[in-house]
Amino acid sequence: xxxxxxxxxxxxxxxxxxxxxxxxxxxxxxxxxxxxxxxxxxxxxxxxxxxxxxxxxxxxxxxxxxxxxxxxxxxxxxxxxxxxxxxxxxxxxxxxxxxxxxxxxxxxxxxxxxxxxxxxxxxxxxxxxxxxxxxxxxxxxxxxxxxxxxxxxxxxxxxxxxxxxxxxxxxxxxxxxxxxxxxxxxxxxxxxxxxxxxxxxxxxxxxxxxxxxxxxxxxxxxxxxxxxxxxxxxxxxxxxxxxxxxxxxxxxxxxxxxxxxxxxxxxxxxxxxxxxxxxxxxxxxxxxxxxxxxxxxxxxxxxxxxxxxxxxxxxxxxxxxxxxxxxxxxxxxxxxxxxxxxxxxxxxxxxxxxxxxxxxxxxxxxxxxxxxxxxx
Amino acid sequence: xxxxxxxxxxxxxxxxxxxxxxxxxxxxxxxxxxxxxxxxxxxxxxxxxxxxxxxxxxxxxxxxxxxxxxxxxxxxxxxxxxxxxxxxxxxxxxxxxxxxxxxxxxxxxxxxxxxxxxxxxxxxxxxxxxxxxxxxxxxxxxxxxxxxxxxxxxxxxxxxxxxxxxxxxxxxxxxxxxxxxxxxxxxxxxxxxxxxxxxxxxxxxxxxxxxxxxxxxxxxxxxxxxxxxxxxxxxxxxxxxxxxxxxxxxxxxxxxxxxxxxxxxxxxxxxxxxxxxxxxxxxxxxxxxx
Numbered sequence: 331x332x333x334x335x336x337x338x339x340x341x342x343x344x345x346x347x348x349x350x351x352x353x354x355x356x357x358x359x360x361x362x363x364x365x366x367x368x369x370x371x372x373x374x375x376x377x378x379x380x381x382x383x384x385x386x387x388x389x390x391x392x393x394x395x396x397x398x399x400x401x402x403x404x405x406x407x408x409x410x411x412x413x414x415x416x417x418x419x420x421x422x423x424x425x426x427x428x429x430x431x432x433x434x435x436x437x438x439x440x441x442x443x444x445x446x447x448x449x450x451x452x453x454x455x456x457x458x459x460x461x462x463x464x465x466x467x468x469x470x471x472x473x474x475x476x477x478x479x480x481x482x483x484x485x486x487x488x489x490x491x492x493x494x495x496x497x498x499x500x501x502x503x504x505x506x507x508x509x510x511x512x513x514x515x516x517x518x519x520x521x522x523x524x525x526x527x528x529x530x531x532x533x534x535x536x537x538x539x540x541x542x543x544x545x546x547x548x549x550x551x552x553x554x555x556x557x558x559x560x561x562x563x564x565x566x567x568x569x570x571x572x573x574x575x576x577x578x579x580x581x582x583x584x585x586x587x588x589x590x591x592x593x594x595x596x597x598x599x600x601x602x603x604x605x606x607x608x609x610x611x612x613x614x615x616x617x618x619x620x621x622x623x624x625x626x627x628x629x630x631x632x633x634x635x636x637x638x639x640x641x642x643x644x645x646x647x648x649x650x651x652x653x654x655x656x657x658x659x660x661x662x663x664x665x666x667x668x669x670x671x672x673x674x675x676x677x678x679x680x681x682x683x684x685x686x687x688x689x690x691x692x693x694x695x696x697x698x699x700x701x702x703x704x705x706x
Numbered sequence: 707x708x709x710x711x712x713x714x715x716x717x718x719x720x721x722x723x724x725x726x727x728x729x730x731x732x733x734x735x736x737x738x739x740x741x742x743x744x745x746x747x748x749x750x751x752x753x754x755x756x757x758x759x760x761x762x763x764x765x766x767x768x769x770x771x772x773x774x775x776x777x778x779x780x781x782x783x784x785x786x787x788x789x790x791x792x793x794x795x796x797x798x799x800x801x802x803x804x805x806x807x808x809x810x811x812x813x814x815x816x817x818x819x820x821x822x823x824x825x826x827x828x829x830x831x832x833x834x835x836x837x838x839x840x841x842x843x844x845x846x847x848x849x850x851x852x853x854x855x856x857x858x859x860x861x862x863x864x865x866x867x868x869x870x871x872x873x874x875x876x877x878x879x880x881x882x883x884x885x886x887x888x889x890x891x892x893x894x895x896x897x898x899x900x901x902x903x904x905x906x907x908x909x910x911x912x913x914x915x916x917x918x919x920x921x922x923x924x925x926x927x928x929x930x931x932x933x934x935x936x937x938x939x940x941x942x943x944x945x946x947x948x949x950x951x952x953x954x955x956x957x958x959x960x961x962x963x964x965x966x967x968x969x970x971x972x973x974x975x976x977x978x979x980x981x982x983x984x985x986x987x988x989x990x991x992x993x994x995x996x
Binding site for chain 2: 353354357358361364365368369375376379380382383384386387388389392491492493494505506509512513516517531533563564566578610613614616617618619621643647
């Protein structure tokens with residue numbers, strides 16, 4: 331393989347990392363070069379497949395990769411021979427014409443790509459350009475929120491795990507540890523050891539309503555989701571408005587160093603509300619992440635403009651698959667509040683705990699009753 | 707083994723692989739890195755590892771993951787009854803405590819579980835770590851040493867290195883997010899639902915007796931079903947089951963009656979049956995075109 335191509339490949343990897351946020355380092359770059367050696371340079375699709383296997387590590391990255399690959403290797407007459415290079419039998423003049431034509435044709439998408447990249451960069455770095463699709467976590471009150479999250483994680487009980495672990499008063503005799511302990515006493519068993527099921531480590535799924543009607547409550551809502559994602563590797567957060575968007579990684583990456591802005595939220599932020607459709611999408615795309623140790627928290631005012639039966643179906647499905655659902659409604663604390671919104675009424679029968687943003691500790695206090703509590 | 711050969715050999719065994727799949731396998735064998743395969747249920751993730759073992763003419767060692775899986779059932783365990791017996795038998799010998807301990811923590815008291823077995827094989831086996839997302843994070847972290855270095859550490863014995871690096875296939879159904887550390891140690895492959903042509907080819911490869919018209923009807927119908935918001939979207943496994951059922955029932959075309967009688971092969975949830983009924987106006991033309 332020519333040095334050119336090796337350099338190009340490394341450049342491409344660096345670009346994936348810098349521009350598209352791929353999690354790849356020098357080792358992956360090296361492997362990418364080896365992968366191209368193995369795949370050969372005769373077929374563009376094979377190069378793409380080889381680089382994809384090395385550079386991608388999650389399904390969302392595949393589309394990004396494909397676009398980046400097409401843009402980067404769009405016009406590479408030397409490094410990556412296009413299939414037509416194999417049949418060079420045309421007259422030179424025609425060849426030159428074809429090549430010049432090709433350059434013209436090829437440059438267009440390239441320029442477009444450059445423009446798009448520029449737009450994306452603008453959106454990423456200027457504070458106003460992407461205001462519609464970006465949210466900001468308030469920097470104040472985060473410590474209290476983190477403490478709150480710690481409490482929630484520590485105190486939410488969802489029954490016991492199936493794993494056997496050494497426990498002082500377990501149900502099963504632990505032969506291995508008993509035996510090891512007996513070596514100290516010359517093979518005589520003095521201290522019997524036991525195994526038991528430890529308490530389950532809950533998983534969290536937080537579904538945040540990012541619609542306009544929730545705008546004034548957004549700071550508290552984002553603070554809660556941020557704290558939970560920071561404190562538990564087992565938490566996932568999704569924003570929805572007219573579309574659903576996973577924000578777990580964005581929340582985890584946020585912080586003092588990188589700032590508290592969440593960008594590129596698209597139609598998951600600041601639009602109308604389609605709770606039913608969004609929850610439906612959640613079940614279809616991420617339904618597998620609901621297990622009997624998952625605690626789902628929905629933060630929404632329940633104002634749904636979509637179809638109510640769809641919301642009902644989605645809620646039933648989520649309730650069936652998870653341990654418990656907590657619904658946080660910003661208005662729940664108002665004197666005389668009753669769940670009049672159509673969406674809220676439809677969802678309530680499936681909700682274990684119903685509370686407001688000011689009283690998030692109600693979720694913590696579910697304690698070991700999380701599974702059995704009926705909604706008030 | 708290059709990608710073309712891999713595709714050919716897979717096809718001989720009834721597994722129709724696309725070019726990306728073959729390239730990933732080629733890289734996995736050449737770079738000696740584990741391959742992480744993700745995709746919806748029933749698209750042949752597990753099957754791919756089984757066929758790979760046949761193609762490489764080697765042993766398949768399978769570790770099915772589940773919640774609560776721990777090192778003792780995945781890697782190794784000491785044979786406690788045997789150890790206990792040995793302690794009793796040597797009770798009156800003059801050996802010191804250290805000598806006795808060294809003896810009972812020897813290899814002969816070790817029960818090898820799948821992972822240790824895979825490392826100990828003379829000829830590189832195919833190690834299938836199935837549905838890793840079902841095991842918990844602690845187990846995933848434990849796997850890192852194995853997947854990165856192909857070695858495991860047993861405190862009483864030391865570090866064991868793989869005699870021949872196994873070809874590792876890790877599958878995940880995405881019930882939870884896998885850690886970045888694990889992802890970085892693997893090559894990545896996404897297997898989606900097959901295209902219409904590939905599904906027809908799969909049906910022919912698996913059921914040589916099936917007639918062309920039925921195969922195309924099934925593939926088209928499955929294509930339609932996968933666009934609908936079902937709770938459990940049917941995969942390739944379901945289309946194969948269904949095709950087999952239709953062949954056994956001696957149907958050579960798909961009609962309303964047959965569909966009703968065999969819905970259980972493709973849709974496994976009651977709500978999905980109801981949804982299918984409401985979709986009837988949309989799929990009827992497909993049956994009529996039979």
